[in-house]
Amino acid sequence: MASPERDPVTGYKTTGHEWDGIKELTTPIPHWWVSVFLATVGIAIVYLYLMPSFAGVKGFLPGALEWSSSKQLAEDQAVAAAAQAGWRKRILETPLAEIEADPDLRRFAVTGGRALFNENCAPCHGVGAGGQQGQFPALIDDDWLWGGKIEDIHQTISHGIRNEDDDSRQSTMPSFADILAPEQIDQVADYVRALSDPSQEATRTAMPGAKVFTDNCASCHGDHGQGGREFGAPTLNDAIWLYGGSKQAIISQVTHPRMGVMPTFAARLDEATIRMLATYVHTLGGGER
Amino acid sequence: MVALSARDKAARRRPVPLPVKGRYRRIKTVVAGLLLGLFFLVPWIRWDRGGDMPGQAVMFDVPGRRFFFFGLEFWPQDLPLVLGLMVLGALGLFLATTISGRVWCGFTCPQTVWTDLFFTGDRLADRIAGKGTPAAKALRQVFWIGLSLLTGFGFAAWFTDVTTLPGRLLGGGLSSGLFGTVAVLTATTWALAGYARERVCLHMCPWPRFQSALLDADTLVVTYDSGRGEPRGKKRLPLRADLGGPGGDTARGDCVDCNKCFAVCPTGVDIRDGLQMGCIGCGLCIDACDDVMGKLGRPGRLIDFASEAGVVPKPRRLLPRPKILIFGAAMMVTIALLGYGLLAVQKVTVDLQPQRNPPFVRLSDGSVRNDYLLRVDHRLPALAAVAVSVAGLPGATVRFGESEGPTLALGEDRSGSDRLMITLPRNALDTAGLDADGHKPIILVLTNAATGRVIERENSYFWGPP
Numbered sequence: 001m002a003s004p005e006r007d008p009v010t011g012y013k014t015t016g017h018e019w020d021g022i023k024e025l026t027t028p029i030p031h032w033w034v035s036v037f038l039a040t041v042g043i044a045i046v047y048l049y050l051m052p053s054f055a056g057v058k059g060f061l062p063g064a065l066e067w068s069s070s071k072q073l074a075e076d077q078a079v080a081a082a083a084q085a086g087w088r089k090r091i092l093e094t095p096l097a098e099i100e101a102d103p104d105l106r107r108f109a110v111t112g113g114r115a116l117f118n119e120n121c122a123p124c125h126g127v128g129a130g131g132q133q134g135q136f137p138a139l140i141d142d143d144w145l146w147g148g149k150i151e152d153i154h155q156t157i158s159h160g161i162r163n164e165d166d167d168s169r170q171s172t173m174p175s176f177a178d179i180l181a182p183e184q185i186d187q188v189a190d191y192v193r194a195l196s197d198p199s200q201e202a203t204r205t206a207m208p209g210a211k212v213f214t215d216n217c218a219s220c221h222g223d224h225g226q227g228g229r230e231f232g233a234p235t236l237n238d239a240i241w242l243y244g245g246s247k248q249a250i251i252s253q254v255t256h257p258r259m260g261v262m263p264t265f266a267a268r269l270d271e272a273t274i275r276m277l278a279t280y281v282h283t284l285g286g287g288e289r
Numbered sequence: 290m291v292a293l294s295a296r297d298k299a300a301r302r303r304p305v306p307l308p309v310k311g312r313y314r315r316i317k318t319v320v321a322g323l324l325l326g327l328f329f330l331v332p333w334i335r336w337d338r339g340g341d342m343p344g345q346a347v348m349f350d351v352p353g354r355r356f357f358f359f360g361l362e363f364w365p366q367d368l369p370l371v372l373g374l375m376v377l378g379a380l381g382l383f384l385a386t387t388i389s390g391r392v393w394c395g396f397t398c399p400q401t402v403w404t405d406l407f408f409t410g411d412r413l414a415d416r417i418a419g420k421g422t423p424a425a426k427a428l429r430q431v432f433w434i435g436l437s438l439l440t441g442f443g444f445a446a447w448f449t450d451v452t453t454l455p456g457r458l459l460g461g462g463l464s465s466g467l468f469g470t471v472a473v474l475t476a477t478t479w480a481l482a483g484y485a486r487e488r489v490c491l492h493m494c495p496w497p498r499f500q501s502a503l504l505d506a507d508t509l510v511v512t513y514d515s516g517r518g519e520p521r522g523k524k525r526l527p528l529r530a531d532l533g534g535p536g537g538d539t540a541r542g543d544c545v546d547c548n549k550c551f552a553v554c555p556t557g558v559d560i561r562d563g564l565q566m567g568c569i570g571c572g573l574c575i576d577a578c579d580d581v582m583g584k585l586g587r588p589g590r591l592i593d594f595a596s597e598a599g600v601v602p603k604p605r606r607l608l609p610r611p612k613i614l615i616f617g618a619a620m621m622v623t624i625a626l627l628g629y630g631l632l633a634v635q636k637v638t639v640d641l642q643p644q645r646n647p648p649f650v651r652l653s654d655g656s657v658r659n660d661y662l663l664r665v666d667h668r669l670p671a672l673a674a675v676a677v678s679v680a681g682l683p684g685a686t687v688r689f690g691e692s693e694g695p696t697l698a699l700g701e702d703r704s705g706s707d708r709l710m711i712t713l714p715r716n717a718l719d720t721a722g723l724d725a726d727g728h729k730p731i732i733l734v735l736t737n738a739a740t741g742r743v744i745e746r747e748n749s750y751f752w753g754p755p
Contacts, residue, residue: 103691106691126646126647127646128645128646128647128660130647130650140647140650140658140660141653141658142652235653239652239653239654239715240651240653283690283691283708285660285690285710286652
């Protein structure tokens with residue numbers, strides 16, 4: 001093997017390898033390329049030192065900057081909250097009934113309210129607030145158990161229904177299994193179904209269930225079944241039936257009443273958030289003035 | 290075509306090319322003036338759009354994601370039009386190159402125009418401060434930086450209101466994006482037009498690499514008539530007998546080897562080596578050579594825009610060549626498609642999202658309501674409110690959440706959205722014609738509330754109980 005020498009034609013050195021008189025030139029990688037490569041290695045080492053990198057037996061090396069995606073998220077959320085602070089302040093300072101009248105405030109409350117609704121309310125009331133038959137009332141129809149004005153909705157969200165909160169909505173429908181005979185329950189169920197049927201308007205007062213209704217139900221549900229919001233007593237003369245409108249469903253409800261509960265949200269959410277939620281729910285299409 | 294000649298390589302760090310006068314220089318100056326004028330002055334054209342809309346005739350509104358061009362307004366969804374423009378530009382480039390070589394490079398390419406401008410600046414600096422002096426070098430930098438700043442400003446002016454741009458640039462209050470635009474364009478202009486210059490054409494630009502695919506024997510390119518010029522020699526040598534000179538063993542052709550063609554070349558090629566990648570086809574060497582030939586009393590055009598077929602005598606075909614016909618036809622098709630695209634640009638965009646969770650809601654009185662989210666974007670001169678009615682659903686009423694009526698107020702805004710509720714009364718349910726699944730196709734008719742003119746019809750469905 002010959003020793004390395006300089007090739008006179010190209011000016012490059014040979015590697016010293018020689019086969020049958022053919023020598024191999026060494027054409028080194030350009031300096032700039034090598035420098036860039038070394039620089040990337042250097043950058044990688046610095047990056048390993050600064051950022052979370054190697055996994056250990058317990059946890060991982062946090063890196064000198066102690067960066068983490070959850071911290072990043074918290075920071076981003078703080079930035080977002082700071083950006084919304086002005087709006088939230090205005091929501092707090094504006095009387096509930098006037099929030100919707102201000103187009104900008106309305107847009108902020110409704111847009112934010114939609115996201116908040118999906119986080120807090122959708123598990124029961126559904127993403128589209130359509131409720132769930134037999135379980136949770138729809139919030140986009142025009143029937144309200146506890147009132148559809150924005151103040152009523154705000155009160156319901158804040159303190160909930162039938163929970164430990166002293167301010168929560170309270171009422172109990174008694175079980176009529178011990179109060180009424182089965183045939184009376186049968187008769188009153190027929191009468192309640194007739195309440196929402198316009199074609200029976202003239203004849204229903206003569207039904208045997210009418211007197212049972214007046215004696216037992218009218219005190220809460222009203223003389224004509226129009227409902228009583230102070231007790232959360234549903235309207236019975238409309239087309240909306242939370243627990244079903246069939247005769248069987250009504251008998252079941254009279255015999256063994258079901259009543260919804262809702263947690264108090266004042267303990268979980270701040271006032272501005274509740275106001276945004278109330279505005280959103282109120283604008284869903286069933287709100288009352 | 291040959292690669293860079295040894296002479297080109299030696300010329301990399303050569304001085305600023307000599308100035309030249311002549312026909313192609315004049316064309317180049319006029320074209321450059323026109324293009325620079327367009328670049329710097331178009332943003333100053335005003336166009337009243339009313340309201341708080343930008344008053345600039347041509348403007349790329351990046352934050353608003355729209356592009357204004359006089360009476361037209363383009364939105365991101367019109368991007369295919371840009372594609373059409375680019376295809377048209379590429380075809381035009383192909384066509385021009387097929388006919389006459391790299392005229393784009395020689396006369397209209399921004400790199401050429403700015404390099405030319407910077408050459409002029411350098412010559413001016415040399416004349417004022419004396420060639421080669423430190424003062425001249427400093428003065429050159431002053432021109433470089435000045436022209437670069439001007440270019441950065443001129444470019445940014447296409448993206449924001451130009452009348453207030455200088456104030457914002459100097460007094461602060463400019464968005465970081467715009468500030469960055471000015472800074473980047475200033476830096477790249479300084480680097481590319483001041484420092485790199487013809488090296489961009491020689492080493493960075495891809496166009497010289499594939500131009501050879503477009504040239505053919507009939508393409509007009511800058512050509513040295515070697516048959517007439519060779520052998521080149523000093524002026525004192527006798528001229529060849531066939532050119533009308535005394536002839537003899539030491540006789541020379543018309544080329545007196547004055548190197549003027551090389552000295553004026555902006556990219557530093559010697560055209561006498563033949564067509565080569567460095568040549569941008571600007572024709573300045575033709576001007577230089579014609580000048581010398583004129584002084585010698587010899588006919589001009591020793592160097593000329595000529596085709597290979599022209600130098601080697603052969604019937605020339607300029608236009609009826611397949612390539613030109615194909616490129617020309619493709620351009621016509623592209624122009625037609627672009628024209629159609631321009632006419633078909635939608636002035637109003639309606640986005641209707643039926644809210645199907647729940648699919649419908651029953652109200653107390655037994656009526657059935659469907660909710661939709663309606664979003665209207667428009668680029669009409671004026672549209673303060675949109676009135677919506679529903680066709681195909683007799684008895685149905687329409688109501689927006691905010692207005693509580695059938696109109697969506699937009700005011701000065703170009704877009705608006707709200708919850709739209711369509712209610713079908715109980716007594717109309719049976720006669721509405723819902724199918725077995727409770728569905729019925731409907732058409733939302735959107736009209737301009739002020740004029741009553743229909744602006745859009747949107748198809749959707751109404752769902753009721755099955």
